[in-house]
Amino acid sequence: MWWEAAGAACDCDVIPAMQGLVFAAIAPHGDLAIPDACKPDERDLAAKTQQGMRELERRFMRSAAEVVVVLTPHNVHVEGTMAVVVAASMAGELEDAHESVRLTSPVDRPLALASRDAMRAAGVPVVGVSYGGNDPESAIFPMDWAVLIPLWYLGGRLDPPVPVVAIAPARDLLPEEHVRAGRAIADAAATSGKRVALIASADHSHTHQADGPYGYHDASRTFDDRVVELVERNELGELLEFDRRLIEDAKPDSWWQMLMLHGALGDGWRGELLCYEAPTYYGMLCAAYERR
Secondary structure, eight states: OHHHHHHHHHTOOOOOOOOEEEEEEEEOOOGGGSGGGSOGGGTTTTHHHHHHHHHHHHHHHHHTOSEEEEEOSSSOOBTTBEEEEOSSEEEEEOTTOSSOOEEEEEBOHHHHHHHHHHHHHTTOOEEEEOOSSSOTTTOEEEOOHHHHHHHHHTTTTSSSOOOEEEEEOOTTSOHHHHHHHHHHHHHHHHTTTSEEEEEEEOBOOSOBOTTSTTOBOTHHHHHHHHHHHHHHHTOGGGGGGOOHHHHHHHOOBOHHHHHHHHHHHTTSEEEEEEEEEOSSSSOEEEEEEEEO
């Protein structure tokens, strides 16, 4: 297994005994998180975030996860339903990156299908989605940047790459449905016989700068400060109390995925805030979760 070679290479304590969820994180998906994606004058803009992603990478490697489930807000948007990628693989690149940033990862179809079925059994509207070729078992699905950027650090560049499962939330569903979806994903991971990492791919408020694409709003700091506080206190359940007007004004790409993460982790995990910064118009946060 890849973790045996990784453990030998880094001389770290890798003990792949547990199955189900073994690692979880909130990780950003802004291209500033990858130095190679940045123009030379931008490489140091998000130094804290880049350092945080390297720390997530270290902890991910130590977890010996065999598959990565990424909750992405930037893939398919299906009205009234969540979506699970059930194609054979995913491939994509950052088109505006300064250097070549591209990945191809196999999809763990058994876990993808089990997650879809578990969410459906929990009463969450969900569909499996594929792309291109009519046979999902050979189809290649586009990898969006909210999957690619976390995977750049979390198994996507290993040889072979760690398989992925990509799941898209649905913003027109209730917050409680996102929590139930997360619980169902954790249940599917627990019965998979595999070591699973769960990543909430999340950039936060997008209204930090007047010259940004969404303009400035005071809600940006209110939302992000509150998220930082909840992560530090291990109280992601309080996300359910957020006012929808705050979310509308702050324009985050994070609330729904964090609700799913909360549903998956419940009270049995301990989180650690690694970093937060908003060097441009959107906020980025790295947090790692391990079982208590």
